[in-house]
Amino acid sequence: MGSPPEPPRCLLSGDPQPEPEPQPGAITLEMLEREEGNSSSGGEDDEEEEEEDGDGSAGAREEREQARLLRYWQGVGRGHRVDVPSDMAQPIQQMTRNNHLQERESVPFTLINRKEKFGEVLYERRHYGKAKWACVKVQEEQYEQSICLGFMKIMRYICEQNSSGLFLGMTVPIVTIVHLGENSPDITRLVTVAYRLPSGLQDQPPEPYDPEVVIEEWAPAMIYARGFRGATNEDSIAREINLLADLLEHPELCLQDTFIVAGYTNPAATNRQNEIWFLEKP
Numbered sequence: 001m002g003s004p005p006e007p008p009r010c011l012l013s014g015d016p017q018p019e020p021e022p023q024p025g026a027i028t029l030e031m032l033e034r035e036e037g038n039s040s041s042g043g044e045d046d047e048e049e050e051e052e053d054g055d056g057s058a059g060a061r062e063e064r065e066q067a068r069l070l071r072y073w074q075g076v077g078r079g080h081r082v083d084v085p086s087d088m089a090q091p092i093q094q095m096t097r098n099n100h101l102q103e104r105e106s107v108p109f110t111l112i113n114r115k116e117k118f119g120e121v122l123y124e125r126r127h128y129g130k131a132k133w134a135c136v137k138v139q140e141e142q143y144e145q146s147i148c149l150g151f152m153k154i155m156r157y158i159c160e161q162n163s164s165g166l167f168l169g170m171t172v173p174i175v176t177i178v179h180l181g182e183n184s185p186d187i188t189r190l191v192t193v194a195y196r197l198p199s200g201l202q203d204q205p206p207e208p209y210d211p212e213v214v215i216e217e218w219a220p221a222m223i224y225a226r227g228f229r230g231a232t233n234e235d236s237i238a239r240e241i242n243l244l245a246d247l248l249e250h251p252e253l254c255l256q257d258t259f260i261v262a263g264y265t266n267p268a269a270t271n272r273q274n275e276i277w278f279l280e281k282p
Contacts, residue, residue, distance in 0.1 A: 090159065105171045107131075107196045112222070115247070122247050123226040130220050132197045132205050136213050139190040143234050147176055150193025157213045158195065162206035169198045173262035173275070178237060180257045187234050222280040224248060225262070229271040232261055240276040254278040 112125040136153045138146040151174065158168045177192040197205045197215075205215050226244045230236060241259055245251040260277035 103170065105169065105198050107171055107173060108199075121227070123224050123244060126223055126225060128218075128221050128223060130217065132202055132215055132217050133194040134197065134205070134208060134213055135192050135194040135216050136210075137190060137192050141189065143178075143187065143189075143191065143232070143237070146189070146191045147193055147232070150176070150191065153210055153213055154193060154195045156210060157208045161209045163209075164206040166206070168201060168206065171196045171198055173264045175263070175277075176232075176261045178259050178261060182257075187237060223260070224254065224278040224280070225275045227273070227275050229273055231272065232263070232274055237261060237276070244276055244278060248278070251278070254280055 107128070109126040109128045112127055114124045115122045134154060134157055136150045138150040138153075140146040140149060154174065158170065160167060162168065175194050175196075177194065179188045179190065180186065181188050194216075208215070224244065226240065226247070228236070228240050228243075237259070248254070255278070258279060260279070262275040262277055264273040264275070
């Protein structure tokens with residue numbers, strides 16, 4: 001038997017880590033979009049089910065759709081050792097139905113400059129303005145468990161479990177704040193999953209019903225962003241931190257213990273579209 005693999009390490013200098021083996025992604029917006037297509041198209045199974053129970057009413061179809069989407073998510077969750085509770089059925093259905101690319105609001109920023117090489121964008125320097133975000137802190141054994149559980153809490157808040165009782169609308173990216181240990185270059189288990197409130201709700205954000213979801217006002221920030229694709233886990237995040245640190249002329253100008261993973265929806269690709277963000281020191 002070979003020796004066990006070394007734990008992921010985040011180094012702000014040094015050679016990039018090797019590519020990890022492909023892994024299934026966590027519960028993401030891409031899954032919602034794919035399922036929305038499946039849901040709207042229907043299928044023979046739905047027709048057979050209606051014939052068997054003899055109930056083709058709108059209410060019965062609604063319940064069947066919720067049950068099917070919940071089973072799908074529960075199957076995905078088991079792959080990441082995450083339990084998806086039955087009370088997620090309605091938020092999953094609402095998010096699936098409202099998850100249209102043209103209806104998503106992008107988090108606004110001002111592009112300061114961009115570094116390219118042979119036509120490839122290596123990274124961008126951007127300014128993000130002050131804004132209110134719904135945030136939840138999660139600490140599980142694995143990063144993907146944490147972002148799955150955090151995203152479910154954010155989904156509940158977006159999908160009517162708020163003081164307005166309304167669907168709030170989707171913004172992208174959903175971001176995850178990760179940290180390095182005080183005396184270790186390893187990623188800590190505590191992460192913050194955050195959703196920027198849509199522009200129309202910035203002045204008066206609806207209050208979350210879940211006390212673990214907290215509305216925070218983030219100060220303006222200058223960030224360095226580099227895109228990457230695929231699953232996000234401890235290994236891939238450590239690799240991307242190293243890559244961006246090697247590309248920056250002065251990485252010491254950025255925070256050394258706090259980074260952001262930004263997740264976007266890319267319906268044309270099976271791999272997830274992400275960015276790693278470095279935050280410039282104030």
